Amino acid sequence: MSARPDVVERWSGVNAGQDEARRLRLAGHAGDPAEVADADAVSGTPLKFRVARRAPSRPHLQPRAVGEAVNAVAAAAAAVAEVDAPPHAATHQPRLRVDNVSLDYRVDRRSIRATHQVAFDVMPGERFVLLGASGCGKSSLLKAVGGFLPASEGRILLDGQPISGPGPDRMAVFQEFDQLPPWKTVLDNVAFPLTASRKLDVAGARLHAQDWLARVGLAGFAGAFPHQLSGGMKQRVAIARALAMSPRMLLMDEPFAALDALTRRRMQEELLALWEQERFTLLFVTHSIEEALHVGHRILVLSPHPGRVRAEFNAQGLDGAQRLALGQRIEQLLLET
Ligand SMILES: Nc1ncnc2c1ncn2[C@@H]1O[C@H](COP(=O)(O)OP(=O)(O)OP(=O)(O)O)[C@@H](O)[C@H]1O
Known part of the structure; x- marks a missing residue:
């Protein structure tokens, strides 16, 4: 069974309903017309988020988040430019599946839990960001995906196969x-x-x-x-x-954190330009909300130590006001816990 985050949120732009409906179909969902209609209804509003408490497993594939839909930005414009859909629209199978993964370190016969039952999927060609406060286990998750840290609970699958150690199919870029x-x-x-x-x-x-x-x-x-x-x-x-x-996945652990602000911004742009050419699958760790919003198609927010899934956001297709509102919501979430 997968992790059950306390709160799962999904944000998206005005075309989110179609995206949601498409994702449900691609996820092999039965395609209940009522559910698709429910998703499409969201598209009529400038920006909404949905909150689910104790959501079932694989929250971002769930057709109907339980709970309220709340207008987040009254002034958000109706028109949102069509964004580049990552190529995962053409496939069902995630490139990476992190399934209920807990990670522990042994120190002096004690066990330190770094992450607790974390679950997420990354689709081929997607830019997926892990965001959270210092010590919440972002780097540990990246190490585990890289094959350097075994999961003490759960599974990590690359193209459906359990990873058994490091390999040239996962290349990493670090901060240092x-x-x-x-x-x-x-x-x-x-x-x-x-x-x-x-x-x-x-x-x-x-x-x-x-x-x-x-x-x-x-x-x-x-x-x-x-x-x-x-x-x-x-x-x-x-x-x-x-x-x-x-590589099948590019793993980046705060790659630009040690750079000055201007260079950092330039490097982010260069990375996105390379992605436009190569469409590589990216797992990107940062503690910067701004960077997460700039780089990520989707953003997974982790709670503080030990890291659990706090929320997941679709950051595609947002205009300036929506992006600002999402940044504020993420900040609020990070401060809450
Ligand atoms: N080699 C290690 N031995 C023991 N504990 C470790 C080790 N590496 C990390 N930890 C612990 O695991 C937890 C998660 O650390 P991790 O570095 O993954 O967090 P992080 O979110 O990447 O933090 P930061 O943003 O500061 O890099 C922390 O409590 C940390 O002390």
């Missing part, structure tokens, strides 16, 4: 600037995983790496060493190194 081996040139840093995983031979890997360096704007730095780069440039190398592997 020292994630690049300093003795390797920028080119070798990007090429190394390609040869180590036997995806390409040395010549092929170097060509592919050079191509990826060009895509992140570092074509002229192939021969440089990491210590000769700025923080933002190092993160670009780390992103190139990860995406060059065409």
Whole structure:
């Protein structure tokens, strides 16, 4: 059985009803006309959220959240630009399923619970954000998905298969600037995983790496060493190194948190531009609400230590006012607990 968050909320823009109905159909739901109509009815309003207490498992696939529907922003405009739907519209199977996962650390014969019965799905091509206060277990979840931390309860499935350890199908980018081996040139840093995983031979890997360096704007730095780069440039190398592997999932743990505000914003834009080209599946950890809203299609809010699912939001298709309101709602949620 999956986790049962105390509160599950779903927000969406004016076209949310159709999205909801489509998601229900794609999720293999029976397609009860009453339920679809219920979902479509939501689309007539500028912005609504629905609250469910003790929602059943897989809350975001539930057809009818129990409880009230509340207008959140009276002034929200009717027209919301059609957004790029992630390619998951074409498939049922989640790329990643985190099913009721609890994570524990053993310290001095004591067990420290990092997350408690967390459940969520990430669809192929989706940008999914884990958001929560410091210590709520975001990084632990990422480590578990990366195969570095076994679940003490629940399952983690990648394309339907339980993960059994780290693999080149999940590449990670961390916050720390020292994630690049300093003795390797920028080119070798990007090429190394390609040869180590036997995806390409040395010549092929170097060509592919050079191509990826060009895509992140570092074509002229192939021969440089990491210590000769700025923080933002190092993160670009780390992103190139990860995406060059065409991973099934890109895992990012606060990748821009150590950058200045301007560079951080630029890097977010660059990441989104790369996503437009590649449509990779992204699991992104942050404690910044603004960043979560900017980067995520969906945002999972975790409660403080040990992390449980607090709420899940669809952040697609929101206009400025709606985005602001959602940010305020998330902030309120994070402060509540
Ligand atoms: N290696 C470890 N050994 C013991 N406990 C750990 C270890 N790593 C994390 N923890 C504990 O697990 C809990 C979750 O930590 P985690 O780093 O996953 O949280 P987080 O949400 O990513 O925090 P932050 O935003 O500050 O990075 C915390 O209580 C932390 O002390």
